[in-house]
Amino acid sequence: MPNTTPEKKLFLKERELGALLEITQAINQDHSEAALYRIFQFTLLGQLNIRRLVLYVKEDREWACMACFGTGLADFRNVELPSAITDTCTSVPCRLGEMLGLSPEWENLEVAIPVVQNGYVLAYVFTGNVHDDYAGEEATKFLQTLSNILVGAIENRRLARQRVASAAMRKEIEIAREVQTMLFPQRLPNDAAVAVHASYVPHTAVGGDYYDVVELEDNRVLLCVADVSGKGVAASLLMSNFQAGLRTLMRQQVDLATVVHELNHLIFRNAGGDKFITVFFGLYDRTTRELHYVNAGHNDPLLLLDSGAASQPLKEGTIMLGVMEELPMLNVGHLVVPPHSLLLTYTDGLTEVFDANQNEFGEEGVLRVLRQNRYAPLATVHAELLREITAFDQAGTGFADDVTILSCRFK
Template sequence: MNRELELLEKLEKDLSLKKLQIKSLLTITQAINDNVSGEGLFNMYKSFLSWEMAINKMALFVIEDEGWHCATSIGFDTVRQNELIPLLLEHSRLHTIKEDDDMKMHDFDIVIPVFHKDTPIAYAIIGGIKEKEDLYNRIQFITTITNIIAVAIENKRLFKRQLKQERYNREMELASDVQHMLIPEEMPKSKYFQLSSIYRPHFNVGGDYLDYIQFSERKFAMCIADISGKGVAAALLMANFQAMIQSLIFQYRDLETFVFALNQSVHRITKADKFITFFIAEIDTEKRTMKYINAGHYPPLLYMDGKIRELNQGCTVIGAFDKLPEINEEIIELSEDALILSFTDGLVELQNDKMEYFGDEMIRNFVELNGMDDPETFNDKLIAEIDNFRGEQKFNDDIAVLTCKIF
């Protein structure tokens, strides 16, 4: 009779535990379906282990974009998380902590790892299990609940990452659209001069800018710039920068005053948080003169009478200071068939499979060999030279080239 009563009591306890487990599973599943926050799910997990499973020591570690961290705990000092995480990462299966395990683990009884394929996404470390009866089933159920919570949290993390990536893609698409509107699709060509450009943005959106302004049939300005930063911020700054150039160039016809005003306008917007390297040349084909200012930009090359000359006079970069300390304008007389090659530093920093750079010497040699060509032919050959040099190596920065020929 006593044995029958004991058996009946055990069955009642087992049934009560199963009901509790089913209720807990339904509650957690419903919470996940209702899109309860990660913090809410962690609190439910903590409450379940503490009140329903009689656990008095626990820590749940989850992986996030920044790394591992303790999401919730019972009776655990989170300052210890950094010393435990490397020990937990050694385990890929349910592990019972033994005497020969690291001393730092001895406050706990079991380690529950949660993997997605071959990647760990969570670890629960459990100790202080008060209720020892039917311990195996309790641990199995704790493992099940831990897996459900961990997978739900991982799905939330991946969903947030997907939303972030989609938002980033939309921003980059917007930046790309803005940039394509700002870079001239066609360059002028006349019997007095001709311009041609190359534009290869890195990851579809870059910080390089090139443009021209025509004052009359025989007078124009050409400019090239490299804006610090990428993405929407650089694209918006580029849009502002172009608007400033188009406005100020007609207000201040001498280049020194123009560059001085341009710097103040950029600094007022960026507060020195970003800067711009900039080169501008004003060319009068009737007088055959070129005035230019180089504001910290990679020096363009002037090829004239069989010689190469660097155009490096000017000032420091645009936007770094509220006032430019010094501006030096240089005036050069241009002979027939003079060629001006301006480019951003992405060209000289281009690397091939041997990690060699497409540096100054290669560019100078190329100019000497092809400097008598018209700009379109020159740039077509330059593109072929670049592609041949880099081989399978990808572009590691934006490349912009603006080539001008004076006839």
């Protein structure tokens, strides 16, 4: 500080102490980050009589102006921090008048004070037109210390939030995985009447696809493939409710139309119309070879006949479940399945794969692979489908969604 009387020095030290107390109290009172920056600004103005101040803080690898006050200053929220400052002013305060290449906005600021932690500059404090009684190296050091306390506290808060958020996300993924694993059936039928095989390739750690195979009394079997909107725990819990409702209804031996209506009510009540499920239900009677089915807004399953006729898409049904409290219409499809037919059900991750020219693999790609592997074991059919879409993805962007395949060979 410049030469002053002992009384003046004591007064300025009291002011510094007051500024320090205001900042530390604000930090301990758990104010928001925006409030802390405002308190910092008013403290320097009120306690230390600093007339011009600009504060830049590094957030997500970008410099952002968090505080700016003083007459004659530009709006530094729209001014990029010059590389002349960030490249040269990395440890000790710097005089802006000695730097070359600064734009006119910086003319009213005099000193750049870097706020350094662990060798990295986290912030810059710029001052200008400092009161004559509060200037010099000692005052600059105090400003640097005070800024370090503030910025360090905010940075520690961010790190703590990130740790909590990361831990919560890991736990969420772990729970969702466990829920999803429990939903998938552990055994699939392979008897004198049918052989069933399933494949599931998640796009992310926890996907939104679901499949189920439910053995029923009187020699019937239910095949189900579904895709819930969204991912994570919320999607897993909705699928869990969906499966519990489905299995409860099937044990009550209600007809397929009632199952679909009741599940739509269940999903709508639980999700309030914010989430929905596309699903295919196929109820097969081994004795009569009859297949009753409902396609609720899902990709059309493909039925290939042994006769070599064109594939038959199973379209009858309704809209996706959970969008409306009451389904506007519902048609239950019915057909008698000829011997040696093959049914392939899947989610849209199988078809929504694109090559370098943005051509979609699509249903035609699926049919081509099916015809080439018509009589291969179901595990081989699935492996070929997955191999083909991997090869089709020439751009290397990967699958856009989960891939679920559930196939049934009728003997």
